[in-house]
Each structure stands twice: as structure tokens, then as C-alpha cells.
Amino acid sequence: MRVLLTGWASFLHGxxxxxxxxxxxxxxxxxxxxxxxxxxxxSPGFRPGTLHLPDAPPDDYTHVVxxxxxxxxxxxRSLHERYAACRRIAVGVSVPDAEDPAVTGFHRxxxxxxxxxxxxxxxxxxxxxxTPVLGVILAPHQPEYxxxxxxxxxxxxxxxxxxxLDCARVPLDTRLAHEDWERCATPDQFAALVSKxxxxxxxxxxxxxxxxxTGVPVLAxxxxxxxxxxxxxxxxxxxxxxxxxxxHDTALLDARLKWCLPxxxxxxxxxxxxxxxxxxxxxxx
Numbered sequence: 001m002r003v004l005l006t007g008w009a010s011f012l013h014g015x016x017x018x019x020x021x022x023x024x025x026x027x028x029x030x031x032x033x034x035x036x037x038x039x040x041x042x043s044p045g046f047r048p049g050t051l052h053l054p055d056a057p058p059d060d061y062t063h064v065v066x067x068x069x070x071x072x073x074x075x076x077r078s079l080h081e082r083y084a085a086c087r088r089i090a091v092g093v094s095v096p097d098a099e100d101p102a103v104t105g106f107h108r109x110x111x112x113x114x115x116x117x118x119x120x121x122x123x124x125x126x127x128x129x130x131t132p133v134l135g136v137i138l139a140p141h142q143p144e145y146x147x148x149x150x151x152x153x154x155x156x157x158x159x160x161x162x163x164x165l166d167c168a169r170v171p172l173d174t175r176l177a178h179e180d181w182e183r184c185a186t187p188d189q190f191a192a193l194v195s196k197x198x199x200x201x202x203x204x205x206x207x208x209x210x211x212x213x214t215g216v217p218v219l220a221x222x223x224x225x226x227x228x229x230x231x232x233x234x235x236x237x238x239x240x241x242x243x244x245x246x247x248h249d250t251a252l253l254d255a256r257l258k259w260c261l262p263x264x265x266x267x268x269x270x271x272x273x274x275x276x277x278x279x280x281x282x283x284x285x
Contacts, residue, residue: 003065010040026125063089089277
């Protein structure tokens with residue numbers, strides 16, 4: 001037996017949502033614990049350099065399992081055509097139309113949206129790693145600093161470094177607005193938001209101030225060559241600030257960021273459909 005795990009994150013023109021990918025992880029973990037040989041097919045746009053559907057010959061697999069998301073449309077139907085000789089199972093999926101050929105093409109469907117069973121979503125059964133949450137507050141262009149302003153270069157280096165970190169990045173904006181639901185309306189709301197972060201990465205003076213005011217460590221970078229108001233405020237607060245000239249020193253940024261970190265992780269739940277999937281493949285144990 002060899003199982004090919006697939007989902008919307010497997011299709012070239014699909015999408016990889018956090019729920020899709022975590023559900024695939026849950027299914028993979030359940031199969032591994034049961035000793036079932038399996039591989040996961042990923043979209044080349046999401047994970048280049050891994051196994052993709054065109055590189056997974058039908059003859060190499062006995063079963064194809066489709067995990068999470070709605071079962072509908074030509075991309076799902078294409079799995080039935082390509083892997084016609086395999087036993088095909090859908091697990092943890094939504095079924096908007098039970099008569100859709102995308103649905104009826106499966107030998108077994110274990111849905112998550114059956115009102116009678118109210119099955120847990122598969123993502124609840126996947127392990128997750130502790131991951132820091134970083135609030136990112138970037139200063140806009142500040143013409144008052146003239147040629148000393150290095151905002152473009154500093155932000156390009158800083159965000160490039162952030163993109164390579166294993167962390168959750170939350171863009172935060174100190175600008176307030178009463179009519180825009182995406183912004184805070186009061187400084188109290190903004191302080192409450194900042195307080196939920198594990199750390200703040202900022203090039204704004206008030207990013208530094210609100211972080212420390214709410215008890216959150218701050219990696220502050222001054223976007224002004226030679227030091228501007230962020231550096232001055234750092235001195236007043238006795239808090240280190242990375243100079244604009246040092247923003248390309250990733251080792252320094254890494255070391256400064258090491259000041260914060262992780263929260264305990266909630267143990268995963270165990271959706272019954274994962275056990276049902278294993279039973280479908282190897283029989284009840």
C-alpha cells in the first residue's frame with residue numbers, strides 16, 4: 001500500500017490556506033503513526049522542489065486521499081481521471097453538492113459538514129510548533145530628515161529578513177481612524193493590540209514607545225543615517241536601537257530578536273475522521 005495525499009494545496013491553480021496545509025499535516029501524521037507509506041503532492045507555486053502531481057505516477061500508488069476544502073470543480077475531477085486505478089478517499093471535506101462528479105468519483109467520502117455527524121475539522125488534530133508573533137510597525141517616508149532618511153533601504157532589508165523568519169508577522173499601524181474597521185480608533189485599542197504581541201519590530205518612535213509601555217520587547221531600528229528620533233528615544237529609555245547602517249547585519253538582528261519568545265501550545269484534538277481514514281485504508285485495529 002502506498003498513499004498519495006492531496007488537497008487544494010496540490011493543484012497548480014489551487015491555493016494553500018493554513019487550514020488546508022495543517023489538515024494535510026494531520027492526515028500525514030495519522031498515516032505515519034499507523035505505519036502507512038505515503039507522500040504528499042504540493043503545488044509547485046507553493047512548495048517548489050517537492051513532489052508535484054505530474055511527478056506522482058498513478059502506478060506508484062494504491063490510494064489517493066484528498067484532504068480538506070470543498071469537493072467540487074474540474075481540478076478535483078482531474079484526480080479521478082489521472083488516478084482512476086487507485087482507490088480514492090476524501091476526508092475532512094465540505095460537500096456542497098453530493099451529486100457533483102467531483103464527489104461521486106470518490107470511493108469513500110468522510111465529510112466535515114454533515115449536520116448529523118458534526119465532525120471535527122482535521123486541522124484540530126495536527127501538531128503545531130511554538131511560533132513567535134511579531135508586530136511590525138514601519139515608519140512612513142519622513143521628508144524632514146532629507147538625505148539622511150534611509151527608509152527605503154532600511155525597510156527593504158528589514159522586511160526581507162522578516163520574510164525569512166519562522167514567525168507570524170502582524171503589520172500594525174499607529175494611525176487611528178473611526179470609520180475604518182482595519183484600524184484602531186483610540187490609543188487604548190492600539191496599546192491593547194500591541195500588548196498581544198511576543199515582540200515588536202519597528203522603525204517608528206511610537207512603535208518603540210508602545211511596545212515598552214505595554215511590556216513587549218522591541219527590536220527597534222532607526223531609519224535615519226547617523227541616528228534620528230528613534231535613537232534619541234532609545235537612549236532616553238535605556239533601550240538598544242539598531243542603526244540604519246547596521247540593518248543588513250542579519251546576525252545582529254537575529255541576536256536582538258532572541259529577547260522574546262514562545263507561548264505554550266494547545267495540545268491537538270483528535271478528529272474521529274482521522275481514525276476513520278486509517279480504518280478505511282488498513283481496516284479497524
